[in-house]
Amino acid sequence: MTSDEELFRQWQRGNVDAFETLVQRYQRPLLSHLYNLVGSAQTAEDLVQETFVRLVREAQSYRYPRPFFPWLYTIARNLALKELASAYHRHVELGMAMHEAPTRESDPEEALERWEQQQDLQRALVSLSFEQREVLSLRFKQELSVKEVAELLGIPAGTVKSRTFQALHRLRQYLETTSFQGGVSQGDHTHG
């Protein structure tokens, strides 16, 4: 498989397909990551778009073989932070997707269940700091190792571990004290 760095270089040289491959490769994980950071699917989608636009804007500064993945995620992170700060100043509550309608699925009951799960997750994530949400997302949604997360964020591996533990502990506390405590076991049951 062609590396991200090689694809970006090809795009710089005029290969349109190379950029589309990068989009296909990262649009979905980036959307998932940003969603976990800002808590709104619509905002996350806008941020994904803005992230790729920034890539284009900054393309001239890219020098092969600078690692592409950390660059991409750093841009996305900065945009998410900016969006959250802006939302704070606008007194808009992000991190809660209560108003977002459930998606269309063949089974309405399943759709509703999924939507409720999403609400549970968002309520729980609101109790975490940005840094904790970020580490959780990178570790368990993006499936990066502690070392990879540490390199990506530029922090010691020990900090990644402590943030992970703190975040999971806090999530657990939150889940235990709320009515959807069964959500954890339900998740285990469904996917275990």
Added chain:
Amino acid sequence: MDNHSRADQVPAETASHDEPLPEALRSVAQWYAAQPRPHPSPEANQRLLARVLEEEVTVARTSFQARSSLVQTVRMTRWQLHLLGPWFWITSVLLLLLGVVVAPALPREASIPMLIYILPLTTILSMVYALRRLAPGLRDIEVSSPTGFVEMMAGLVLALVCFDGLLGVLATSAIALAHWASFRTVLTDWLGPLLLLVAISFPVALRWGTLPAMLVGGGPWLVLIVLAAGLPELLPAHFLTGTPTGFSLAFHLLAAGLGGATLLLLFLRGFTWQRLLVHP
């Protein structure tokens, strides 16, 4: 939301294999990893690519070096061809392949005029479709940075002309082989009108829109087709029939030269007529 995310297939232990978690926290991590994720729709994907194109155009236009580069114009053209979508190309190829298969099977007096009538019209319609689909977004950019738009669109039109021309050559070869017709005569009979009509209707499309362009490019051609079919005595002998005559060959070569030169000029020096051609 995506109901079939990777988390559904990969247990959380795999994600955290380098970091053994206590049992209680592991179940929380599993629960977290198993939550559904948002999934980008195809429309979102298209919007993203279109937005990236816009940004690339903007970046290119703010850079003098990029603006003056032919390579950059070609690059922009490739983006636009890409954004036309696969179905545009699949449909075009299928239609022309149908022509290649059907035309030789028809009698000579029907197949050659059919090819000559249809190819220029097809190209005009392709151009109108492409401009309608891509121009509005690019026009917005035009307001803020009026450079290079004509070159880019001319590049797109030239690419469509080359594509239709290539398929036309295939169809002409098939007809020439099937009916022992003169390849050169049939080729010039459709190539001349094709290039001239496109060269006339393209600036009209830029300045006044695609509907007037379709009327200006396709209207007179349709009238000629009707005349050639219904009242052939009103047209010069052997006009649009693929019959080799000195007059028709000269006429069509002249038309092809004029049309091709105009399109090339717009592609290479479109910026000169930018303010005149682009719709205010």
